[in-house]
Structure formats: structure tokens, C-alpha cells
Amino acid sequence: MSILEMNNVTKQFGGLMALDDVSFQIDEGEIRGLIGPNGAGKSTMFKNIAGFYKPTSGSIVYRGVNLEGKQPHTIAEMGIVRTFQETTLFQELSVFENALVGAHIKSRSNVFSAVLGLDRLKQQAASEKVMDVLEFMGLTERKDQLASELPLGSQRALALAIALVSEPRMMLMDEPFAGMNAEETNHMMGLTRKVRESGITIVLVEHDMKAVMGLCNYLTVLNFGKLLAEGTPDEIRNNDRVIEAYLGGV
Amino acid sequence: MELFLQSIANGLVQGGFFALFAVGLVLIFGVMGVVNFAHGELVMVGAFTIWVLHAQAGLAYIPAIAVAIVLVTVIGLLMERLLFRPTRSDPLAGLICSIGVLFILQVIAALVGGDGPSKQVPPPYQGTLVMFDALRIPYQRVFSLAISVAALVSLWFFLTQTKFGWALRAVAMDREAAELQGINTNRTSMVAIGVGTALAGLAGGLIAPLTNINPHMGHNVIVTAFIVTIVGGVGSLSGAVLAAILYALFHTLITVYFGGTIATISGLVLMVAVLIVKPTGLMGVSISE
Amino acid sequence: MNSKGGFTIQRMLFGAVLLAILLVTPHLLSFHHKDLLIFLTINVLAVCSYRLVTLTGEWSLIHAVMMGVGAYTVALSVNHFELAIWFTLPLAGVAAGLVAALLCFPLLRMTQFYFLIGSFAAGEAIRLTWVEFVGVFGGTSGLRGVEAPIVWGIDFLDPIPYYYFSLCVVTICLIILYRIEHSRVGLTLHAIHWKAPLAESVGVDAWRYRALAFILGSFFAGIAGGLKVQYLGSVTPNQFTIGFMVFILIWVIVGGYNKFYGPIIGVVVLTIFDESIRSFEIMRPAIYGGMLILSILFLPLGLESIPAKLKFWFGSGTSPDEPPLSDQ
Numbered sequence: 001m002s003i004l005e006m007n008n009v010t011k012q013f014g015g016l017m018a019l020d021d022v023s024f025q026i027d028e029g030e031i032r033g034l035i036g037p038n039g040a041g042k043s044t045m046f047k048n049i050a051g052f053y054k055p056t057s058g059s060i061v062y063r064g065v066n067l068e069g070k071q072p073h074t075i076a077e078m079g080i081v082r083t084f085q086e087t088t089l090f091q092e093l094s095v096f097e098n099a100l101v102g103a104h105i106k107s108r109s110n111v112f113s114a115v116l117g118l119d120r121l122k123q124q125a126a127s128e129k130v131m132d133v134l135e136f137m138g139l140t141e142r143k144d145q146l147a148s149e150l151p152l153g154s155q156r157a158l159a160l161a162i163a164l165v166s167e168p169r170m171m172l173m174d175e176p177f178a179g180m181n182a183e184e185t186n187h188m189m190g191l192t193r194k195v196r197e198s199g200i201t202i203v204l205v206e207h208d209m210k211a212v213m214g215l216c217n218y219l220t221v222l223n224f225g226k227l228l229a230e231g232t233p234d235e236i237r238n239n240d241r242v243i244e245a246y247l248g249g250v
Numbered sequence: 251m252e253l254f255l256q257s258i259a260n261g262l263v264q265g266g267f268f269a270l271f272a273v274g275l276v277l278i279f280g281v282m283g284v285v286n287f288a289h290g291e292l293v294m295v296g297a298f299t300i301w302v303l304h305a306q307a308g309l310a311y312i313p314a315i316a317v318a319i320v321l322v323t324v325i326g327l328l329m330e331r332l333l334f335r336p337t338r339s340d341p342l343a344g345l346i347c348s349i350g351v352l353f354i355l356q357v358i359a360a361l362v363g364g365d366g367p368s369k370q371v372p373p374p375y376q377g378t379l380v381m382f383d384a385l386r387i388p389y390q391r392v393f394s395l396a397i398s399v400a401a402l403v404s405l406w407f408f409l410t411q412t413k414f415g416w417a418l419r420a421v422a423m424d425r426e427a428a429e430l431q432g433i434n435t436n437r438t439s440m441v442a443i444g445v446g447t448a449l450a451g452l453a454g455g456l457i458a459p460l461t462n463i464n465p466h467m468g469h470n471v472i473v474t475a476f477i478v479t480i481v482g483g484v485g486s487l488s489g490a491v492l493a494a495i496l497y498a499l500f501h502t503l504i505t506v507y508f509g510g511t512i513a514t515i516s517g518l519v520l521m522v523a524v525l526i527v528k529p530t531g532l533m534g535v536s537i538s539e
Numbered sequence: 540m541n542s543k544g545g546f547t548i549q550r551m552l553f554g555a556v557l558l559a560i561l562l563v564t565p566h567l568l569s570f571h572h573k574d575l576l577i578f579l580t581i582n583v584l585a586v587c588s589y590r591l592v593t594l595t596g597e598w599s600l601i602h603a604v605m606m607g608v609g610a611y612t613v614a615l616s617v618n619h620f621e622l623a624i625w626f627t628l629p630l631a632g633v634a635a636g637l638v639a640a641l642l643c644f645p646l647l648r649m650t651q652f653y654f655l656i657g658s659f660a661a662g663e664a665i666r667l668t669w670v671e672f673v674g675v676f677g678g679t680s681g682l683r684g685v686e687a688p689i690v691w692g693i694d695f696l697d698p699i700p701y702y703y704f705s706l707c708v709v710t711i712c713l714i715i716l717y718r719i720e721h722s723r724v725g726l727t728l729h730a731i732h733w734k735a736p737l738a739e740s741v742g743v744d745a746w747r748y749r750a751l752a753f754i755l756g757s758f759f760a761g762i763a764g765g766l767k768v769q770y771l772g773s774v775t776p777n778q779f780t781i782g783f784m785v786f787i788l789i790w791v792i793v794g795g796y797n798k799f800y801g802p803i804i805g806v807v808v809l810t811i812f813d814e815s816i817r818s819f820e821i822m823r824p825a826i827y828g829g830m831l832i833l834s835i836l837f838l839p840l841g842l843e844s845i846p847a848k849l850k851f852w853f854g855s856g857t858s859p860d861e862p863p864l865s866d867q
Contacts (some may be wrong), residue, residue, distance in 0.1 A: 076742035114722030447700030518664035
């Protein structure tokens with residue numbers, strides 16, 4: 001069953017076609033790789049799904065609901081959460097606080113109960129949830145450290161943790177492996193598989209081909225904003241048009 | 251009808267004056283990303299210079315304007331070098347620093363001018379241009395309008411026809427991209443603030459014979475400049491010029507028929523309305539994507 | 540955070556000393572300085588409520604006018620309906636909060652520079668309305684004859700009882716503000732400040748939280764304005780100009796806006812400083828301006844950061860940074 005459908009999605013910036021009539025579907029429980037040379041429109045696609053951009057034309061349908069006109073926070077509430085390129089964290093907050101922000105949807109507080117301390121039970125539940133996720137991500141010992149003090153691998157793990165605390169159905173991961181060494185990449189691949197095993201559909205934009213081929217069951221290739229090819233990692237690896245696009249692009 | 255036409259004529263003169271300092275503010279904001287809150291005080295310094303040199307010391311008007319421009323430009327360059335450049339990473343810090351400058355300039359003006367009432371500069375150009383029998387424009391205002399237009403046209407030539415003008419506009423559009431292309435942003439900042447403050451100095455010189463000069467006159471200037479900048483679109487120089495003229499006509503007409511305070515309130519409400527409808531201003535283009 | 544027991548004793552000692560100072564101070568001061576102490580107390584509320592607005596990273600220039608909204612509300616309700624101070628102060632807060640709520644729709648469409656300028660314009664428009672509509676707001680000379688409240692038979696025209704009264708009101712407000720900042724709501728506000736898109740991507744409606752901070756901050760600003768007019772007995776548009784707004788900004792920034800107590804340090808230190816340079820008269824704004832520039836250039840985190848800096852240079856060598864929020 002498809003969880004997300006892109007129907008003829010087009011995104012134009014002035015004269016530039018960032019996405020040109022792209023259609024594909026993602027099934028529940030997949031790890032889908034979204035690849036392509038630089039400027040192919042992968043990140044633009046993510047931003048359109050997460051509501052940070054509005055498609056110029058076409059529609060994006062999530063579990064039967066058209067996402068047109070929905071704000072990013074609404075889309076997050078519906079269960080799609082994105083992580084960001086490079087390391088986007090609340091650098092000035094502790095690891096625990098970072099993850100706690102992710103608990104917003106499930107345990108938001110209002111001013112009155114916050115001032116009067118009326119929502120203690122709810123907050124306790126949120127803290128427990130956060131601790132569970134930090135444990136899952138192997139960050140328990142670092143919970144009081146500032147996000148900015150973490151090594152790169154742990155920062156990426158924390159970015160995943162923030163997303164996981166919000167209990168998404170689908171996660172859009174934007175280049176989670178960028179800048180990592182082999183060891184960090186292996187660790188992160190393990191974490192990503194664990195996330196998928198917990199029942200979350202994952203869409204992955206990534207340049208690290210080893211990670212993409214190792215993780216994804218199916219790949220969608222974009223080039224110059226157009227859908228170039230789709231298939232299993234083996235099919236894509238041997239696809240002439242994909243090879244040409246990558247060689248020509250570099 | 252006579253009153254109406256006369257107001258239009260006065261409004262146009264005002265518009266030229268508004269455009270001079272609004273364009274400077276836009277240029278500085280566009281290229282350097284800093285809101286110069288002391289911009290009104292720079293106009294004030296320009297006007298005070300005319301009062302000291304022309305009205306008090308007897309220097310001729312035109313050389314006095316030249317000195318005012320140089321003086322204000324030097325203040326601007328010092329601000330860039332000492333305040334805005336060290337705080338470039340934090341636009342708020344630059345803004346706060348400019349507020350500090352605002353206080354200092356006000357005090358200096360008060361010290362130079364001494365206590366007492368507002369100063370006046372007798373118009374160096376006497377006489378009145380009479381058109382269509384009814385329309386009367388003092389030569390001083392004609393002069394002011396002519397110089398404003400000349401300055402704005404020169405600025406337009408500078409920005410569109412010279413290599414440096416292109417560089418300035420490139421930085422204003424996208425600082426990082428401009429830096430990658432090898433444009434020296436320190437130099438463009440110096441030029442932007444140099445040109446922007448020179449225009450403020452000129453504006454001060456032109457307004458001096460037409461208004462009451464006091465250390466706090468910058469307040470109205472900056473309020474006007476903000477309205478014009480917002481209505482015209484923050485990043486747009488031509489928008490600022492257009493908005494300056496329209497706003498001057500609007501303000502003059504409402505002042506004539508309803509009074510000055512109502513005129514300013516309407517201007518502020520207009521500005522907020524523009525922000526509601528189109529946060530980037532009338533001529534602004536969205537560059538958020 | 541570590542060694543909680545010792546920390547609490549230290550805290551209690553500190554609190555006791557602070558309380559003693561706060562209670563004794565007015566009795567040691569001249570009449571003029573008693574006045575000043577009351578204004579200082581009120582200004583502490585002004586800067587702390589302003590800090591709440593800035594938690595989301597947006598700096599407004601309308602806070603002083605929000606104080607004015609509170610002040611005019613009190614003046615009008617006392618002059619026309621003779622309401623008691625128990626009603627006028629909350630009313631001042633609610634009025635300012637309502638005005639802020641209405642302004643959210645235009646103003647919070649903007650961020651950063653646009654918000655700053657937009658809030659300035661809206662504030663100036665409101666202030667000029669007080670100037671223009673003489674019949675209601677008394678024009679430039681404002682509203683006079685706002686009677687000093689009498690509570691439990693104590694005449695608040697006398698500065699000492701009024702000081703204690705405003706101290707109580709301000710303390711209650713500060714406790715509420717502190718609790719807001721250190722709650723989940725406060726955490727969300729911080730999160731929006733540091734990375735709005737990341738907060739939005741996990742479901743935070745950034746607009747609503749910006750609005751919340753703006754309305755709540757204005758509410759407490761309104762109360763501060765109300766306290767001011769109840770003591771002064773009059774209110775004029777000139778008390779709430781951009782000039783006063785700039786002072787709020789200076790107090791917050793020179794004190795340091797990263798910590799709750801930074802702005803309080805700023806307003807206290809600068810008020811004392813300002814009093815000590817009283818003899819310079821005409822030079823005072825320039826000295827202020829110079830200090831502002833120096834503090835931005837050389838002490839960007841504000842006075843609040845001095846102890847940590849000293850510790851860093853001379854002692855333990857630990858980083859001067861501390862998490863801005865403690866655990867829940």
C-alpha cells in the first residue's frame with residue numbers, strides 16, 4: 001500500500017525548473033533512496049513534501065490526504081518528519097532538551113498549566129519517552145551535554161532522536177551520512193535500520209552510494225528535476241542512463 | 251484646487267528630499283544588512299553643518315553643502331569601519347551600535363548649537379517661481395528639487411552603468427554568491443555606506459534652509475525613511491524613490507486637509523497595511539526561496 | 540545542577556540577603572531616590588517582560604508603547620470609573636495583551652528586520668493616536684489627576700508603601716515569567732529562536748508561539764505601565780517614545796539577554812550608573828550611547844557574562860557557557 005504519492009509535481013523558481021512533472025510512489029515500511037547528481041531536485045522534493053515549499057503544480061498525497069496548502073507543523077502532526085542537511089540541532093540546548101522539543105506534538109503544554117505546574121504527569125511521560133529514545137539511539141550518557149559539544153556521529157543520532165520522539169510514521173532524511181568516516185557511516189546505517197524495524201517508513205536523500213545501496217530496497221533517481229529511473233539497487237547500478245547522468249554531471 | 255496644486259508642488263519637493271535619505275538607508279541595508287538607526291541623525295548633522303558654516307560663519311551655501319556631505323560621509327565610513335564591520339555576523343548588534351551613534355550625534359549637536367530654540371537658516375535663494383499665475387514655488391525649493399533629482403539620476407547611473415555599481419547590486423542580492431565570485435565585500439560595504447551617508451549629508455544640506463534645525467529632528471526623518479522603505483520594498487531602490495514621492499504627496503495632502511499628526515498616523519497605518527498585503531513592499535521581490 | 544543540597548542553602552542565603560536589601564533600601568534614600576527606586580522596580584518588570592518577547596529571537600520596538608497602553612487603560616479606568624488598583628492593574632495587562640493579539644496578525648507575518656520596523660510603525664501609530672485624539676487621551680499633555688490608590692487605609696501617594704506594593708506585584712510577575720521560561724512552553728520558544736525550521740518539522744506552530752510570547756510579554760508590560768501611572772498620577776505620550784524603548788533595549792542588551800537575570804542586572808547597574816553621571820547633564824545620552832557601543836563590541840553577552848568570564852580566565856578553566864535551560 002502506498003503511503004506517499006507524488007503526482008506530476010512541478011516546482012519552478014522564476015525561470016528555473018527545480019522539479020519537472022515528477023511522479024512516483026512510496027510504500028509503507030520501505031527505505032526508499034532518492035538519489036541524483038547535485039541540483040537534481042532531491043532537497044527541493046523533500047521541502048515540498050514537508051510543506052516548506054509549495055509545489056507550483058501537481059499534488060502530494062499522504063495516506064489519502066492531499067498535502068496542498070498544509071503548513072510544515074501540520075504535516076509533522078500528520079506523521080511526516082524531516083531531518084535536515086548537515087547538522088541541524090538546537091546547538092545551545094542540551095541533548096535531553098533537544099529531544100524533548102521533538103515531544104511537542106504528543107505532550108505540548110499551555111502557559112497556565114506550565115505556570116501552575118498542572119501537567120506534571122504529562123511532562124513525566126514525555127521525559128520517559130525521551131529517555132527511551134535516547135537509549136535507543138545510544139545517547140543516554142550524553143543527555144546533559146550541549147548539542148554543540150557532541151561528536152559528529154552523535155549529533156546525527158540526536159537529529160534522528162528528535163525526529164523519533166515525535167513518533168512519526170514517515171521520516172525524510174536529508175544526507176544523514178554526509179561528512180562521516182567509514183565507522184560513523186556503519187553506525188548510522190545500523191541506527192537507520194533500527195528505525196525502519198520500528199515500523200517507520202524512510203525516504204533517504206544521500207550521496208554516499210555505499211550507504212544508499214546497502215540500506216535501500218528501492219531507488220528513485222532524479223536528474224535536472226526530472227524522474228530519470230526507478231528500480232532496485234541492482235537495476236539502478238546497471239542502468240545506462242543513470243551512469244551517464246552521474247558521469248556527465250561530474 | 252489652487253491649494254491642491256500647491257500641495258502637489260510642495261509634495262514633489264518633499265518627495266525628492268525623502269528619496270535622498272530613504273535610498274541611502276535602503277542601499278546600506280541591502281549591501282550591509284544593517285539597519286542604520288542613526289540615519290536621521292546624519293541628516294541632522296548635515297543640516298547643522300549648514301547652520302554653523304553658512305548661517306553663522308558666513309561661508310557660501312554651496313561650499314557649505316560640500317563640507318556637510320564630506321563630514322557626514324566621514325562619519326559614515328567611520329561607523330562602517332569601527333562598528334558595522336566588527337559586528338557583521340550579527341545584524342542586531344549593528345543596529346544597536348547605530349543607536350549608540352544616534353545618541354552621541356544628538357549630544358554633539360546640542361553642544362555645538364547650545365541650548366535654546368530651534369535654529370533657522372535664511373534661504374540663500376530668495377524669490378519665488380510663479381507658474382500659471384497661481385502656483386508659487388520659492389526658488390529655494392526649486393533648487394532643492396533639482397539637486398535631489400540630479401543626485402538620484404547620478405546614483406542610478408552609478409549603479410547600473412559602472413562596474414562597481416554592478417558589484418554593489420550583486421552583493422545586495424546575495425552576499426555569499428558575490429563573495430564566491432571574488433567581489434570584495436569590505437570594499438562594497440565602504441562604498442555603500444559612503445554613498446548612502448553622502449546622500450544623507452546632501453539631504454541635510456538641502457533641508458537646512460527649509461526647516462527648523464534641532465538635535466532631535468532626526469526622529470521624523472527616520473520614521474519617514476522607514477515608511478518609505480517598507481512601502482517601496484526593502485530591497486528596492488527604485489521602489490524607495492517611487493514610494494518617497496508618493497508618500498510625500500500623500501503626507502502633504504493629508505497634512506493640508508487634516509493636520510500633520512493624522513498624516514503621520516495614516517502613513518504608519520499605510521505601511522502596516524502594505525506589510526500585511528505584501529510583506530516585501532510594493533516593488534519588492536520575494537527572495538526567500 | 541550538581542550538589543543540589545548545597546546549592547539550595549546558598550540560594551536561601553542569597554535570597555535572604557537580597558530580600559533584606561530590597562526591604563531596607565527605601566529607608567536609606569532621599570525622596571528623589573525613592574522615586575527612582577520605584578521606577579527601577581517597574582522597569583525591572585519592563586525588561587523582563589521584554590525578554591519574554593525576545594525569547595523567540597524577534598526583537599520588537601513596540602514594548603514601551605504596550606506599557607503606555609496599560610498606563611492609559613489605568614488612567615481612563617480610574618478617572619472615569621474610579622476602579623480600585625486590584626482591578627486596574629490586571630485590566631492594564633489585559634488591554635495591552637489584547638492590543639498585542641490584534642497586532643499579531645499584521646506584525647507576525649514578518650520576521651527579523653521587517654518585524655522590528657513593523658512593530659516600530661505600529662507603536663508609533665498608537666502613540667500618535669494618543670497625541671491626536673485630545674478629547675479621549677488628552678493630547679500631548681496627556682491625562683492628569685489619576686488618583687493615588689488607597690489600599691487598607693494606606694495612602695500610596697507615599698513612596699515607601701507604594702514601593703513595597705510594586706515590589707510585591709513585580710515579584711509575582713517575575714515568578715510567573717520565570718516559570719514560563721523554564722517550562723515546556725519556554726523550551727519551545729527557545730527552540731523556535733535557535734532553529735525555527737527544525738522546530739516546525741517536529742510539529743511546532745512557530746507563529747502561534749511567537750504570538751504567545753508577544754501577547755504575554757505585552758500583558759506584563761501593560762502591568763508595568765499601570766504601576767507607573769498609579770504612582771505618577773499622570774500619563775503622557777512622551778513617556779513611551781522610541782527613546783524610552785531604546786532604553787529598554789539598552790538595559791536588556793547591556794545586561795545580557797541570554798539569561799533570565801541578565802536584563803535585571805542591566806537595568807539596575809545602568810540606573811545606578813545613570814544617577815552617578817547626573818552632573819554631566821547634557822552629556823548623559825552620549826555617555827550612554829558610548830557605553831552601549833562598547834558593551835556590544837567587547838561584552839556581547841552582557842554584564843551577566845562577566846563572572847563566568849573571570850572564572851574562565853583566572854580559575855577552573857571550564858567553559859563560560861552553561862545550558863540556558865535547566866532540567867525540568
